[in-house]
Amino acid sequence: MTENHAAMIEQLGRKARTAARALAASAPEQRNRALSAAAQAIRQAEPEVLAANRRDLDAGRERGLSSALLDRLRLDESRLEGIAAGLEAIAGLADPVGRVLAEWTRPNGLRIRRVAVPIGVIGVIYESRPNVTADAAGLCLKSGNAVILRGGSEAVHSNRALHAALVEGLKAAALPAESVQLLPTQDRAAVGALLAAHRWLDLVVPRGGKSLVARVQQDARVPVLAHLDGNNHLYIHAAADPDMAVEVAVNAKMRRPGICGALETLLVDRARLDLVPALVDRFGEMGCELRADDGVRAVDERLAPADASDWETEYLDAILAVRVVDGPDEALAHIERYGSGHTDGILTEDEAVAEDFLARLDSAIAVHNASTQFADGGEFGFGAEIGIATGRLHARGPVGVEQLTTFQYRVFGSGQTRP
Amino acid sequence: MTENHAAMIEQLGRKARTAARALAASAPEQRNRALSAAAQAIRQAEPEVLAANRRDLDAGRERGLSSALLDRLRLDESRLEGIAAGLEAIAGLADPVGRVLAEWTRPNGLRIRRVAVPIGVIGVIYESRPNVTADAAGLCLKSGNAVILRGGSEAVHSNRALHAALVEGLKAAALPAESVQLLPTQDRAAVGALLAAHRWLDLVVPRGGKSLVARVQQDARVPVLAHLDGNNHLYIHAAADPDMAVEVAVNAKMRRPGICGALETLLVDRARLDLVPALVDRFGEMGCELRADDGVRAVDERLAPADASDWETEYLDAILAVRVVDGPDEALAHIERYGSGHTDGILTEDEAVAEDFLARLDSAIAVHNASTQFADGGEFGFGAEIGIATGRLHARGPVGVEQLTTFQYRVFGSGQTRP
Numbered sequence: 001m002t003e004n005h006a007a008m009i010e011q012l013g014r015k016a017r018t019a020a021r022a023l024a025a026s027a028p029e030q031r032n033r034a035l036s037a038a039a040q041a042i043r044q045a046e047p048e049v050l051a052a053n054r055r056d057l058d059a060g061r062e063r064g065l066s067s068a069l070l071d072r073l074r075l076d077e078s079r080l081e082g083i084a085a086g087l088e089a090i091a092g093l094a095d096p097v098g099r100v101l102a103e104w105t106r107p108n109g110l111r112i113r114r115v116a117v118p119i120g121v122i123g124v125i126y127e128s129r130p131n132v133t134a135d136a137a138g139l140c141l142k143s144g145n146a147v148i149l150r151g152g153s154e155a156v157h158s159n160r161a162l163h164a165a166l167v168e169g170l171k172a173a174a175l176p177a178e179s180v181q182l183l184p185t186q187d188r189a190a191v192g193a194l195l196a197a198h199r200w201l202d203l204v205v206p207r208g209g210k211s212l213v214a215r216v217q218q219d220a221r222v223p224v225l226a227h228l229d230g231n232n233h234l235y236i237h238a239a240a241d242p243d244m245a246v247e248v249a250v251n252a253k254m255r256r257p258g259i260c261g262a263l264e265t266l267l268v269d270r271a272r273l274d275l276v277p278a279l280v281d282r283f284g285e286m287g288c289e290l291r292a293d294d295g296v297r298a299v300d301e302r303l304a305p306a307d308a309s310d311w312e313t314e315y316l317d318a319i320l321a322v323r324v325v326d327g328p329d330e331a332l333a334h335i336e337r338y339g340s341g342h343t344d345g346i347l348t349e350d351e352a353v354a355e356d357f358l359a360r361l362d363s364a365i366a367v368h369n370a371s372t373q374f375a376d377g378g379e380f381g382f383g384a385e386i387g388i389a390t391g392r393l394h395a396r397g398p399v400g401v402e403q404l405t406t407f408q409y410r411v412f413g414s415g416q417t418r419p
Numbered sequence: 420m421t422e423n424h425a426a427m428i429e430q431l432g433r434k435a436r437t438a439a440r441a442l443a444a445s446a447p448e449q450r451n452r453a454l455s456a457a458a459q460a461i462r463q464a465e466p467e468v469l470a471a472n473r474r475d476l477d478a479g480r481e482r483g484l485s486s487a488l489l490d491r492l493r494l495d496e497s498r499l500e501g502i503a504a505g506l507e508a509i510a511g512l513a514d515p516v517g518r519v520l521a522e523w524t525r526p527n528g529l530r531i532r533r534v535a536v537p538i539g540v541i542g543v544i545y546e547s548r549p550n551v552t553a554d555a556a557g558l559c560l561k562s563g564n565a566v567i568l569r570g571g572s573e574a575v576h577s578n579r580a581l582h583a584a585l586v587e588g589l590k591a592a593a594l595p596a597e598s599v600q601l602l603p604t605q606d607r608a609a610v611g612a613l614l615a616a617h618r619w620l621d622l623v624v625p626r627g628g629k630s631l632v633a634r635v636q637q638d639a640r641v642p643v644l645a646h647l648d649g650n651n652h653l654y655i656h657a658a659a660d661p662d663m664a665v666e667v668a669v670n671a672k673m674r675r676p677g678i679c680g681a682l683e684t685l686l687v688d689r690a691r692l693d694l695v696p697a698l699v700d701r702f703g704e705m706g707c708e709l710r711a712d713d714g715v716r717a718v719d720e721r722l723a724p725a726d727a728s729d730w731e732t733e734y735l736d737a738i739l740a741v742r743v744v745d746g747p748d749e750a751l752a753h754i755e756r757y758g759s760g761h762t763d764g765i766l767t768e769d770e771a772v773a774e775d776f777l778a779r780l781d782s783a784i785a786v787h788n789a790s791t792q793f794a795d796g797g798e799f800g801f802g803a804e805i806g807i808a809t810g811r812l813h814a815r816g817p818v819g820v821e822q823l824t825t826f827q828y829r830v831f832g833s834g835q836t837r838p
Contacts, residue, residue, distance in 0.1 A: 244834040251836035370832025394813040410777045413789025415663040417670035
């Protein structure tokens, strides 16, 4: 990090602080107007945004980006309309700011109110998907926060074009243009300066792969809402409904094997090993490879063997590890040892066992008789999410607009002095 | 930090994790039993604790500690009884674990419950007061968290004696002795290793002076609940009740000038400069020095002049800065520039002005017509506090047992799969 970078971040940070104060004082209607106007501006700027995106795609091809990366980077009419509609959907959410979270009166007559307020200035650091530029800005704006965005260098032109439209929306609603700022350089040292800027940044949200998140966690001098692994488990308990267990497990793995809420290891109670042939059939039909321990393989010889590394692996692919366990305690011990605290659950018809199991799981999301793929802000009813937090503080699980607020105590008295 | 320190922290950390799981699964009655038994053990160990404390005091005198430091370090029968009674008071608080914070049902029938759960393993780093050993351990235990304590080297024998009594309490309740661990070395590098141990520590709480807190914030790779400055303000608005304004201001400064909730700068609206002589009289009677800007001094020539540094100073002493402002906007601008976001407020009979002012304050605690000295966990009804958090995330303001919990989502289904 050079002094130049620190100076640049200070400049951005001061503007963001000023904008954050204006946002905190703004009416929800004003912020919603900015979101709707930004959506319109994105639609109107379609030719410019798609042209900018073509520049990014051309440069990406020249640099030899993989087809998967190029696909993430690609915008078209339909994806752009999705981005615009996403901003309108965020505008339509309930206002998260000003909610009275609690209120009580003390014996001395002091009335204490806990009120949701914006966090302040949020940094969002992400990779190649340009839609994050609009999504993250929209969620921060809705919750009254100023945001400093740093997208991947592959998407630099797309991000600038989308940012210009977002600024148009802010201006249309008479909100400061600096409510949404884009880091003006792709220099990696600038990210280091941003992560160290605890005076200007109240929170940083990394959105991307493990190495990005790990670097942010290592370097940040500001609080981080990080999304780490989702090495998720389901435990088929002795009292599980057979058909439900198979269908929920298949959905948890195969609906979209690449998302963080996807199932990675299935734990089968010894008393439910009778389900193994059905599991092998159904997962086989779906094209999913099963890797099992000896206890499970003894039931069905079609299964490939798992080794120790399988329990630790977040495949994010059509591969599932399967292991036999002797009861809930052993299932919990396995999850405790190998799980990542994202989303884990149990399949059982025994409500008491389920309540106890969920309470003993040390996971952000603990699930009974449902697919782990419900680990999602939209499915929780949050409307939209900036990610799934796997840390333990402030927010755990889906991070939507409410989770992008903090709170303030407002104490109302009538002249009370403390004795 | 050496490898030895990291290995030692790993050893402590593993034990703490195991203890934390046992605590999370324990019944509240069991944790309360441990607290009560620890209180009894402290009473029974009075001769040993006081003897250990005398060793610390003797060593402190030899090392030339100030009388203020020696007083903080000193235990006697009455202070020890206070420590024991404090643990019993914590035992009597409502259980913060398992509270249902929210519950809703999705259109697909999924029932989502947000439940308070312990944070896990908490590190508490503090200075010379040995009572913190028992207070911090008690609050962590009550909230189901394992704790690793690191007290000041001046109090090492006192802390060990108190720790032994706490462990007796844990054993009497059949809870793991490792629920409360004391860092076995006073080596400062061990603190560095602790602060870096994000695998073993979920949160660190520094309790002490600015340099300690700053060091922890700089070095920590785990979330920090820090208490920074309390450069607190009250603004006497044009519509303030004259008598109330004077009495509240005097209490806010002079009840205990050395606590973090003490008033440090009084802002007087130009329309209420008529109060200045009464303020000078009352503060003078109380032995408080006033330092004022020219606008205030023009009213009363008895006043000493303030310079720019006074607005930035947390005196923690019988000194108060006083400044004239032209209306709420100027008061807010002053607080924004010089305040520390701890506790600030307004004195006015105009409810609408008060609501607006509080909403625009960027302070953890915003006060209307009451003393800033109410910034205290006990006064909020939290029963006991480990400190006042001045950060923006997870907890702001007083940190009691509820603030030492986080939450988990428990999702109850009936076989739902995600389409």
